[in-house]
Amino acid sequence: MHALSESSLRPLSYREVVAKYPEVPHFIILKIDVQRRGVTYTEAALTQADPARHMLQARSIFHSIGEKESLVPVSLLLRDGTSILSGPRPNATDPYVVDFIDGRLVLTDHGEVLEEVEYWLKPDFYDRLTSSGKPMWQVATPRPQRLDINPYAYCHYWDDGKGCKYCNIAAHYNKERRLNNKPLRLDPRDAYESVREAIRQPGRFLTVGMTCGSILGDGELFAEEVDIYIETLQAIGENFTTRRFPSQLVASAFSLEQLQRIHEQTGLLTYTSDIEVLDEEKFNWICPGKAVRPGYREWKRRLVDAVGIFGRGYVNTGIVGGVETAKPHGFATEEDGLRATLEEAEDLASKGVSTVYCVWVPITGSVFHKQQAPSLEYFVRLAQGLDSIRRYYGLLVDMDNYRICGNHPDTDLSRI
Ligand code: SF4
Incomplete structure (x- = not known):
């Protein structure tokens, strides 16, 4: 293991990190640093x-x-x-x-x-309109090999100001609604038509990803969110002849019954629910809404339940890599943050849940917008750690690999 260079006067530069970690391709190190800076x-x-x-x-x-x-x-x-x-x-x-x-x-x-x-190259469907007149690029956001659909544009953890402190979804939605008349809900027929047109292009897309903010509801937690996903997944599924189609849902931590309902009523293939921060105390501070509904331990328990429904290698969780070092209540040293995160990721892996990370960007519109992300070296070691854990536990990463997602340095590393 490499020790982090915290005792030195300054964090290592891109060139220095490349030299110190020859086993990590410089492409991945550069990707991390471009996202960081x-x-x-x-x-x-x-x-x-x-x-x-x-x-x-x-x-x-x-x-x-x-x-x-x-x-x-x-x-x-x-x-x-x-x-x-x-x-x-x-x-x-x-x-x-x-x-x-x-x-x-x-x-x-x-x-x-x-x-x-x-x-990034523009796919063929990008400039077409749905039959309701919407530009398809506004309905299905393409990555090089994946389509992203957002059935609902807001997160109700922000209703009482308890959204996650690194997240800008509420500020972004309010701005876009004002400036560009962005709708709250996506019409499932628009999603169906956009996917239909997109997959006509041979060889371009591998999968459909779907996510939205959390919808808590007044009764059963997340019931309305589940209904929206089912409706949209069913509409998109009409484009495929197989029972299950290449797809990933990134959603709230649903109960066992809700997961069973989604699995039975749609063709969804894989399920992700982001725990965001792998430490209960830091999670409670950074994600105060999720900390109450449904709570840290329950969120993790539901992830493990999902493995029983979707299968090993078909369930994972995302963390916002680095946010566990935010000030003033985050880990005091990068070494502590890394150790705690990898220990809990290993515990989840032992139960069949893989952990992937995105680089924390203290983005405008979030509570943490004036904070500073940790060093480049921290992110490189986080990628190595998560990749090693997955390999040790024999967990496939194909549901979130560099082609399907492209936003996780640790799964970039897993392709090697
Ligand atoms: S649950 Fe997701 S969308 Fe909602 S505030 Fe947290 S990160 Fe943002």
Whole structure:
């Protein structure tokens, strides 16, 4: 094991981390650091963004690109197929820069050229309209090989201000509703038609991902959320001839009965429910709504229940990697945060639940927007740790691998 360089005066730079961890491909280290620090584009790079070929517009529950403002590339692809979900980062203070130099699009850091990049290519269905007149790019957000559907645009943990402190969904929804008339609910028929058109393109898409904010309801917890997912999954499922279709639901922690209902009534293949922070005390502080309904231990118990329904290798949980070090109540040292996170991830893996992480970005619109993410080295070791745990317990990562998702450095590592 490598010790984190916390005792040194400054965190290691990208080049230093690459040198210290030769077993980790530099593509993955670069992906992490671009997400950590953000990215901007020179004028020369933007002239290479072609609206006829590249994705310059996207609408998700956490951010929108190209709704009315000037068009920028939605995200980046590295030479080995590694995706960088770059997203908008208006508060980035030291971003990487994409430039166009000597006929190549390149990622640069303070003028140093590091790697070639490509902009994500636009799929065929992108500019088509549904029969109700909606642009399909607003209904199904494409990644290089996955379609993302958001049936509901808000999270009701924010009703009493108890949303997760790193999350901007409420601020984003309120802004988009005001500026772009963004609907709260997606019409399942629009989802059906957009998926129908998307999968006509041979070889482009591998799977359909679906997520929305949590809907708590007045009666049985999450009952309405379950109903919305069932309705949307059934509509999308009409496009497939097989009983189950390639799909991932990223949703609240449903009860055993709710999970059984989804499994029986839809063609859903895999289930994810994000625990977000793998430590009960930190979770209670960072995710105060989830801490009460249904609570940390119950969230984990429900994940294990889901393995009994969907099967080993078909259930995982996401964490917001690094947020466990947020101030003032997070882990005091990166070493402590890493140890605690990996211990609990191992416990879940021993019960058949895999853990994947996204890089924590202290994003505008979240409570934590002025915080600082941990060091690049922390994220590299987190990726190594989660990958090692999965290998030890023989857990497949295909439900969330670099092609299907592309937003988890640890599953990028699992392809090797
Ligand atoms: S559950 Fe937390 S992370 Fe998920 S949408 Fe709601 S506030 Fe955001």
